[in-house]
Amino acid sequence: DAKTTQPPSMDCAEGRAANLPCNHSTISGNEYVYWYRQIHSQGPQYIIHGLKNNETNEMASLIITEDRKSSTLILPHATLRDTAVYYCIVRGNNAGNNRKLIWGLGTSLAVNP
Amino acid sequence: DGGITQSPKYLFRKEGQNVTLSCEQNLNHDAMYWYRQDPGQGLRLIYYSQIVNDFQKGDIAEGYSVSREKKESFPLTVTSAQKNPTAFYLCASSMWGTNEKLFFGSGTQLSVL
Numbered sequence: 001d002a003k004t005t006q007p008p009s010m011d012c013a014e015g016r017a018a019n020l021p022c023n024h025s026t027i028s029g030n031e032y033v034y035w036y037r038q039i040h041s042q043g044p045q046y047i048i049h050g051l052k053n054n055e056t057n058e059m060a061s062l063i064i065t066e067d068r069k070s071s072t073l074i075l076p077h078a079t080l081r082d083t084a085v086y087y088c089i090v091r092g093n094n095a096g097n098n099r100k101l102i103w104g105l106g107t108s109l110a111v112n113p
Numbered sequence: 114d115g116g117i118t119q120s121p122k123y124l125f126r127k128e129g130q131n132v133t134l135s136c137e138q139n140l141n142h143d144a145m146y147w148y149r150q151d152p153g154q155g156l157r158l159i160y161y162s163q164i165v166n167d168f169q170k171g172d173i174a175e176g177y178s179v180s181r182e183k184k185e186s187f188p189l190t191v192t193s194a195q196k197n198p199t200a201f202y203l204c205a206s207s208m209w210g211t212n213e214k215l216f217f218g219s220g221t222q223l224s225v226l
Contacts, residue, residue: 032212043119043203043217071132087155093211095165098144099171101215103155 002089009108012082018075020107022088025069031092033064033071037084038106047073049105078111085109115139119204119218123207126198127226134221136204142216143209146188149173150201152219159202162187163209177204191223199225 005023012018024033032051036044048055048062050071055062061074075082087106091097117138125182126132135144148161158171176195182188187206191198202221207213 034214036215041201041220042160042221043117044215045217046214049212049214090204091141095128095210096144097211098146098205098215099158099161099169099209100214101156101158103148103157105155 003102004104006086006088006104006107007108009104009111011110012075014080014111015077018082018109018111019080020075020086020088020109021070022071022073023070024090026086027068027090028092030094031090033048033068034064034089034091035060035062035073036087036089038087039081039084047067047086049091052057078109080111080113083109083111092102117204117206117216117218119202119221121211121221122219124223125226126223129193131184131192132198132223133184134204134223135186135188136189136218138216139185140206142186142214143150143184144207144213145181146205146207147177147179148189148203148205148213150203156161156203159189163190169175190215198223212215 027071034049037045050062064071085106120135146161148156160179162168178190204218205215207215
């Protein structure tokens with residue numbers, strides 16, 4: 001599975017949109033982009049995933065560039081509870097590929113009042 | 114509520130002692146995983162199990178052992194052979210298939226006395 005590059009930290013004002021970038025320039029055609037987040041001293045939580053089309057759910061939106069080499073996770077109205085480390089991970093769609101995930105250090109997002 | 118439960122939240126190990134971390138899930142997931150998280154590093158896979166009575170080593174299995182006698186349970190034993198056991202341990206589960214997202218427990222912090 002391909003590796004990803006994320007900024008180590010970001011700040012966002014409460015109530016504003018948080019846009020978290022991720023580069024995955026070596027992604028291959030059958031690999032999906034996944035986002036998880038980890039609040040301090042808890043386990044990571046799944047947010048969203050996508051292949052090439054933009055995706056939206058109740059937590060966030062995922063925008064993937066046309067060449068699929070980068071993506072952006074958008075939290076439309078960040079709250080203090082969104083303060084966490086956000087992980088961008090690329091995963092092949094074969095069965096069992098969760099065992100091959102490469103977890104980097106993610107982006108530490110601080111939402112400020 | 115369905116979920117994955119880890120216990121205890123905090124655990125202390127004496128020199129030469131084996132300790133066992135509990136992980137239980139009621140999500141009817143096929144696969145279960147153990148990860149280790151150290152400050153400044155990403156999650157690293159210790160062991161995973163695809164089905165009952167079968168498990169495979171991950172990237173850092175030395176000094177650890179597991180069992181999978183029931184679908185719901187995947188305990189991890191940190192043996193005395195693990196010389197640097199202090200870390201945050203995370204258990205996760207998922208279905209075994211394409212694009213299956215991971216569900217994590219709340220973690221166990223293990224420290225050496």
